[in-house]
Amino acid sequence: MSTTQLRRREGEVVANRPLGAYRQLSVVLPALGVPARPGQFVVAPPARADQVLPRTWWVSGEHTEAGFGSTLELVVPDTGVLPAAGEGLALTGPVGRGFGLPTTPVTAVVAAHGVAGAAGRWLGERLRTAGCTVHLVSVADDPEQHVDLVRARRGADGVHLTDLRGSEDTVAALAGSTGASVLYAVGPVDLSATVARVAAALAVVSQVTGLEAGASGLCGYGLCGTCDLPLVTGRRRGTRVRPCVDGPVLRGDLVDWAGHP
Amino acid sequence: MSTWVPRVTPAAGCAGSGRELARFGDLAVLDAVLLGPVGLPGGAAPRSTLAPSPSGLVHRQAPVLPVDHVVDDLLPWFRARGLRVVCAVRGSTVGAVSDTLQRLRRSLDFATVVGVEIDLAAGREETRPAIGGLTSADPVGSWSADPQACLKLLAAARERLPRDLLLQAKLGGECPQPVAAARAAVGGGARALVLSGAVPALTADQFLVGPAVAPVTLGLVTTLRAAIAAGRVPDVPLVAVGGLHDRAGALAAHSAGAAGIQVGSGILSDPETLWRVHDALADAPPPTRDATAHRTGATTPDEAGDHDGH
Ligand code: FES
Numbered sequence: 316m317s318t319t320q321l322r323r324r325e326g327e328v329v330a331n332r333p334l335g336a337y338r339q340l341s342v343v344l345p346a347l348g349v350p351a352r353p354g355q356f357v358v359a360p361p362a363r364a365d366q367v368l369p370r371t372w373w374v375s376g377e378h379t380e381a382g383f384g385s386t387l388e389l390v391v392p393d394t395g396v397l398p399a400a401g402e403g404l405a406l407t408g409p410v411g412r413g414f415g416l417p418t419t420p421v422t423a424v425v426a427a428h429g430v431a432g433a434a435g436r437w438l439g440e441r442l443r444t445a446g447c448t449v450h451l452v453s454v455a456d457d458p459e460q461h462v463d464l465v466r467a468r469r470g471a472d473g474v475h476l477t478d479l480r481g482s483e484d485t486v487a488a489l490a491g492s493t494g495a496s497v498l499y500a501v502g503p504v505d506l507s508a509t510v511a512r513v514a515a516a517l518a519v520v521s522q523v524t525g526l527e528a529g530a531s532g533l534c535g536y537g538l539c540g541t542c543d544l545p546l547v548t549g550r551r552r553g554t555r556v557r558p559c560v561d562g563p564v565l566r567g568d569l570v571d572w573a574g575h576p
Numbered sequence: 577m578s579t580w581v582p583r584v585t586p587a588a589g590c591a592g593s594g595r596e597l598a599r600f601g602d603l604a605v606l607d608a609v610l611l612g613p614v615g616l617p618g619g620a621a622p623r624s625t626l627a628p629s630p631s632g633l634v635h636r637q638a639p640v641l642p643v644d645h646v647v648d649d650l651l652p653w654f655r656a657r658g659l660r661v662v663c664a665v666r667g668s669t670v671g672a673v674s675d676t677l678q679r680l681r682r683s684l685d686f687a688t689v690v691g692v693e694i695d696l697a698a699g700r701e702e703t704r705p706a707i708g709g710l711t712s713a714d715p716v717g718s719w720s721a722d723p724q725a726c727l728k729l730l731a732a733a734r735e736r737l738p739r740d741l742l743l744q745a746k747l748g749g750e751c752p753q754p755v756a757a758a759r760a761a762v763g764g765g766a767r768a769l770v771l772s773g774a775v776p777a778l779t780a781d782q783f784l785v786g787p788a789v790a791p792v793t794l795g796l797v798t799t800l801r802a803a804i805a806a807g808r809v810p811d812v813p814l815v816a817v818g819g820l821h822d823r824a825g826a827l828a829a830h831s832a833g834a835a836g837i838q839v840g841s842g843i844l845s846d847p848e849t850l851w852r853v854h855d856a857l858a859d860a861p862p863p864t865r866d867a868t869a870h871r872t873g874a875t876t877p878d879e880a881g882d883h884d885g886h
Pocket of ligand 1: 540559
């Protein structure tokens with residue numbers, strides 16, 4: 316594990332606009348040393364003085380301009396306590412390991428839940444740039460909560476809508492019919508478990524997030540242990556992985572998903 | 577003789593395995609890093625959970641760091657970096673705690689351990705004979721609820737450890753009679769008391785922590801300080817933990833009589849809080865009337881942390 320310094324850095328919000336049920340923030344930070352990747356997240360201080368835990372948000376885009384800094388795109392739940400354009404915002408990150416891209420053009424299925432749809436869409440765009448055929452599955456329990464479907468449709472070969480209960484069937488059918496050789500999931504751990512299971516049944520690779528940025532009860536700093544997941548294999552029984560440090564992107568076949576529907 | 581205690585450490589369960597915390601600042605500037613809870617790997621330990629509540633968190637205790645993992649992987653990491661470690665040990669029976677301590681002590685890297693903290697807020701189990709000569713373990717509340725049990729546990733721990741190694745007992749908001757439990761813990765061999773403002777919440781294994789409980793922490797420090805002044809508890813240094821999130825909170829606990837501070841939920845809120853509190857205390861005036869005694873003639877482990885062979 317690296318012991319590189321992970322410092323909170325002062326950024327500036329340059330845009331805060333509505334995006335369907337969510338808000339889209341653009342935050343300028345001092346230039347990042349390494350480009351951000353889909354699957355990474357940022358940690359922001361608690362919104363209010365009476366809150367203890369920081370906030371975690373998926374990164375859904377980044378671009379760096381020499382001499383200007385790095386602009387992070389964040390699609391976040393509309394909590395009513397977000398900084399306005401022009402205000403400062405301290406962020407730690409982008410944190411963690413993002414999704415890996417296949418080295419050859421293949422067919423991929425990307426399942427993303429709710430607000431994580433923006434990160435899923437970004438991953439889809441990256442995959443397309445790498446020559447892959449990409450099918451997006453947007454999972455939401457309320458039709459209002461799919462993120463920016465217009466842009467999603469532009470950046471993928473197909474977009475499919477479902478809810479959490481229907482996600483297993485949708486992903487399995489799609490992966491089967493398209494002959495996808497890699498399945499991705501970003502969002503709640505339950506969705507990751509589902510996609511990992513589908514991948515195992517089809518004997519294909521899966522990369523999934525082991526924690527849900529934005530879920531309550533997370534520190535995101537690797538210190539509280541609430542995100543820990545058990546591994547299937549390991550040097551000894553009871554070996555765990557800490558997604559906010561070792562992930563959040565994990566290989567689906569390495570995690571013991573028992574207890575996740 | 578008075579005892580050295582580290583001024584500022586993370587609280588048990590809030591430093592990960594140490595490596596995660598090292599990403600946020602220099603651990604070497606701290607007097608010690610607190611690692612834990614360390615214990616025997618149990619069966620299916622419940623996941624730790626954090627539920628936000630106003631100005632606080634409801635925290636379900638983290639599963640222990642298995643002692644074999646600590647011995648094989650973590651202590652060598654700390655030792656290689658010259659860091660000093662206080663191991664927080666949790667167990668539900670005297671046997672479990674003794675066994676954990678014995679395995680720690682057998683570690684080749686035990687020289688990096690400058691202290692041991694025994695968690696008296698943890699649940700205790702009593703072994704009773706059952707049908708057919710078998711025994712059954714029944715939960716009987718926290719260690720700190722029974723002063724006799726505290727005394728026995730600390731005495732057993734003391735026996736397993738080098739004589740001059742810091743041994744501290746942690747108790748808090750779950751304890752019905754803090755003065756009696758503290759006296760028993762010191763009687764058993766504790767050389768410092770860690771007073772935690774964490775209060776039981778929702779279910780037996782959940783505690784309210786965070787700034788909401790800072791007044792509980794200060795109350796415990798004040799109560800114990802008074803009991804020490806009245807001679808009801810032997811004079812040992814006090815360490816405060818619970819809701820001390822900033823300079824002001826840390827200094828308040830310090831002037832109430834705490835020689836040391838542990839930062840828990842404050843680290844989860846912003847890991848750099850640990851170093852801010854450290855800096856605040858570094859230039860704070862001595863805490864209490866007997867603060868000088870704590871600093872002069874204290875049994876401070878030498879730089880190599882070598883305390884074996886005594
Ligand atoms: S969220 Fe706290 S350790 Fe991962």
